[in-house]
Amino acid sequence: MSILTILFLLLISTAAKAQTRSSHITLGSSITPSSNSSWPSPSGVFAFGFFPQHVNGYAVGIFLPEKTVVWTANRDNDLTVPDDVVSLLLSTDGRLILRRRQGQDVEIISPSTTIASASMLDSGNFVLYDSESRIIWQSFDYPTNTLLPGQRLQPGKELFSSASETDYGKGIFRLKMQNDGNLVQYPINTQDVAGYAYYSTGTDGAGGNVSLNLDSDGRLYLLNGSLPLQNLSNGGFPTQGSTNIMRLDVGGIFRIYSLSLGNPNLTRRWSSSNDECLPQGFCGVNAFCTLMDNAPECRCLPGFVYVQPGNNTAGCSRNFPLQGCAKIDDRLKYDMRRVENTQWEGNAYEVLGKMTSEQECSKACLDDCNCEVAFFTGSQCRKQKLPLRFGRRSIGSSNIALIRVGTTMEPNVGGNTNHKSIIKKERRVDILIIGIVLMSIAVLALLISVIFVHKKRKNCNKTSNEDGANxxxxxxxxxxxxxxxxxxxxxxxxxxxxxxxxxxxxxxxxxxxxxxxxxxxxxxxxxxxxxxxxxxxxxxxxxxxxxxxxxxxxxxxxxxxxxxxYMRNGSLADILFNKEKQPSWEERMEITRDISRGILYLHEECETQIIHCDIKPQNILMDGNWCAKISDFGLAKHLKQDETNTYTGIRGTKGYVAPEWYQKQAITVKADVYSFGVMLLEIICCRKCVDYSRSEDEAILEEWVYDCYATGKIGSLIGDEMVEKRKVERMVKIGIWCVQYDPSLRPTMKKVLLMLEGTVEIPIPPCPSSFLSSV
Known part of the structure; x- marks a missing residue:
């Protein structure tokens, strides 16, 4: 037998043992949220225990290094661990519980038989045993949003997406291995019928013994019993030092990812679809999904606004009051606004055929007090009531959505027709008189202006000649x-x-x-x-x-x-670092979006690319309407048409200067992204980026922010300010991405703006490590 063959057999043997090795957890064992927080598998690849949920909370589950969660406990209930939990305990009476300081213990898993021991396997399977070492429960039988190598999604079982990247509760999408052999995706709270499906393997009729399987190299396939039925992914992805997983993402598409040991970032290997608007319900009610540079964006119907500003996927509501029926009350005025090339859930209460035009369909809806939207397709008009669901842009679709929108409301003057006529005439006379007066004033002002301009032009010509204005x-x-x-x-x-x-x-x-x-x-x-x-x-x-x-x-x-x-309200620094003038959270977030739009203009929309080189709060000025504007281009660097980087001496202000300036590397627009990231962290925390009056741990802002993020203490960054934790965490993640030491890891300003507007999900950022440059 050759040496290569022997080595290959040894490798297979080692891998097989790794799949079965386990950490033995005995009765009385416990872990705590703050320290000794998990039971790892023998190799340390997987662990069972506490992981961050929301900003300052914890949940219990199975995760890979850097808290890449693959299974979550208590997902059907409130999965967040109560604040008064002391430990997760495998009690001496055979229960896996959360022990609280006061009140009743919370059971994490409740098998039908008393637990004698538990194990965290290197395969990622958490297993409970009885007194005779028989398996009485295992996580592989109850997947949440992830499938691991060797795990099966059995007939009748489902995966559910997470609510968000930081909230591992049930989201709004599900992937079901149906009993008819078909693997199908639906929005939650819908029936298992074709009308709600947005993905299917088309294997219905294969029988009730079909399962979804994942191999270690990322091959994803359907098995009918033990016979291959269909390959979804052909696999062949790296396995050496990597783990391949399949996950149903927050956005409703399931994908295969590789996670390399020592690298917290997931690498996307395969997707069930490249159309991120495909999942039905990605956008909330009365909104439709459209792709902008292949990124999904939710837009409201005409006459509607976002329910949650900054969260475009939450749906839209009317921005006008629905006051009644125009057919009954002639004071009410409504109009029909059109939206082309969209698809929606069909729920018509009346279908009219033989319609000759879109205008005829609009009139039919306006004349019907119950009609809030009409769909015109070909010669058919379908009347519906709001809300509309599952909207998405569909280029080439002949479907036209006609939305009833309130316009104006005429005052009810009462009386008979003659009385109304008299009032209308009186109004016309008043309008005529006012018009004559205004016209007289305008003519007088014009004469004065001509005299003034003539006089000024003489001075201007003199100035131009003296100063060479040409x-x-x-x-x-x-x-x-x-x-x-x-x-x-x-x-x-x-x-x-x-x-x-x-x-x-x-x-x-x-x-x-x-x-x-x-x-x-x-x-x-x-x-x-x-x-x-x-x-x-x-x-x-x-x-x-x-x-x-x-x-x-x-x-x-x-x-x-x-x-x-002139900028009436001074600089951002004047209001940000003054407790008496500090803007609210929403005002600060609007300021960050204003600034990012300005920087994006410099980077991508000017004739030549401009690097500002000195982005900081002192150079952000606020006008009379509190709109943020970028100033001070004294240090700006203008790139030529064919340039993407430049070499120049250090420019900018200490604390905001990107690391590449000190390394004498090529400078790109990513230097401004770094400065913006530092300033974003300042805007979040309302403090300066360097403050030696604070403790050593808090003196350097970006180090302190990442430490709070990594330890789940993001709430401490905003003090007593009442802000939703998920909003703070989202902004913090954007800031951490912007201040990455490696410029290639920083997002572009276009991507930053999309993240600030809430249109794209934000991956978990690595440690910035920019402070290591001084070590």
């Missing part, structure tokens, strides 16, 4: 003399703030009518004339609601000044 050709910026701005700022008297490149002063233009911010560039920062002109052309052409707008400039010898719109 070099800004193609930019609609106003050119100022130094004397003009000196006078407008009262001699640069009222300082608003200092940036990386100069000092900003408050100014007044247009005879006191317009407030502006005048930035005087410092002499030691002053660029050559050509560079200054290039900078002006770039900034002058930019216009976005989340960027502070440049209005004009002055280039007069050594005097280089920029004139910006």
């Amino acid at each position: 070099f800004v050709e193609g930019i609609s910026l106003k050119v100022f003399t130094f004397e003009h701005l000196f006078e407008a700022t009262h001699g640069f008297k009222e300082e608003l703030g200092r940036g990386a490149s100069g000092t900003v002063f408050k100014g007044v233009l247009q005879n006191g009518q317009k407030l502006v911010a005048v930035k005087r560039l410092e002499k030691d920062f002053a660029q050559g004339e050509r560079e200054f002109q290039t900078e002006l052309k770039t900034i002058g052409k930019m216009y976005h609601k989340n960027l502070v707008r440049l209005l004009g400039y002055c280039l007069d010898g050594d005097h280089k000044l920029l004139v910006f719109e």
Whole structure:
């Protein structure tokens, strides 16, 4: 026998033993949530015990390293462990219970026979034995959302998705191995009928002995008894140092993942579908799913708004009151809004045939007080009531959804027809008089404006000749003399703030009518004339609601000044780090979305890609409507058309500077993503990124945040502020992804914005490790 054959047999033998090895758990054994929190399998690949649920809570189940959960206990009830639980105990009387300080113990698993011992196997199966070492219960028989190698989904059994990436309770999708041999996916709370199915293997009729199976290399297949029926995945995925699992994801698609030991990130290997809008019910009621860059996005029907701002999958509700029937009360006005190319659950209460047009179908619905939506297809009109379910975009569909939307409500003046007519005439006379007065005022204002503009044009021409304004050709910026701005700022008297490149002063233009911010560039920062002109052309052409707008400039010898719109409410730092002015959680989240939209514009929507290089709260200004805008482009780096990175000296502010600056690596837009991530953590916690007045554990914000996240203590980040834990955790995860040490791991700003808006799920982030750069 060859050496290779012997080694191969030894490997098979070792693998077979690993599948059967177990940790022996005897009566009286216990674990606690805070320490010694699990019973591991002999190899340590799997463990049974406590894992984080929500933000500060715990649940009980089976998990791989880094808490990749594959089985959850008490999923049909409240799976979150009560706060007063002391331990998980295999009691001396043969019960697996949660022991509480006060009150009744909670049974985790209740087999019909008294438990004598338990084992956590290396296969991921948690097993309970009786006094004669016979298996009386095993987790492999009761899968939750995951299938492990060697595990079967038996006829009649189901997998249920999780509620979210951090909530392992039952979600809204299920995968059922039906007794007829068909593997089918449905939304929860629906019957097992074809109308609700959105995935099927089409193996119905194969009989009641078909099971779903997973091999160690990721091959997923159906067996009819012991005979192969159908391969779903051909497998062949790595097994050396890796574990392959099949999971029904939160979004309703089941996938095969590989998890490498030592790496907490799951690698996607196979999906049942690449269309993430396929699962029926991904979006809540009155919303439909559409793909944006292959990512699912939920949109409301016309006249509807999201039930939970920031959570677009929760469904939509009317943004107008439904006050009655227009057919009965002629004061009420409704209109029909159309949505093309969508599919919905059919639940019509009346079907009208031989309709010749969409307008005819709309009128039929408007004339019916019970009709809230109509579907027009071909020559058929179907009337329905709300809510609508299971909406998704379907390109090429001829189905047109017609939604009843409230418009205006006319006041009821009462009386007879003549009385109404008199009132209408009186209104017309009033409107005519008002119109004449307004027109007279407008003509007078126009005359005054012409005189004023003529006078100003003379001054402007003089200014242009003196200061050479022609070099800004193609930019609609106003050119100022130094004397003009000196006078407008009262001699640069009222300082608003200092940036990386100069000092900003408050100014007044247009005879006191317009407030502006005048930035005087410092002499030691002053660029050559050509560079200054290039900078002006770039900034002058930019216009976005989340960027502070440049209005004009002055280039007069050594005097280089920029004139910006005035931001009435100061900087983000002014309100964020002042307890008396701190915005609420929802206001802070809207601010982060504003900032991310501005950075996305710089990174992807300008003619040339721009790296700001100094994103921080001091450079985020708030206008009169509390809209956040990015300012101070003094350190910005403009990439050429064919550039994606650049090499330059360190720019920015300590604490917000990405690690690659110090490593003298190529700088990309991911440097701004890092700075944004630091600032996002500051916005979440309302504190500065470096604060040595705090304890050593809390001084560096990103280290403290990750420690709180990893230990399930996220609630401590926001103090006494009343915010849903899942919302805090979601934002924290985004921040941790943004401050990853490796730029390639950081998301793009487009992805960041999608995560902030709640349209994409956020995977579990690894430790940022950026602080290791100083070790």
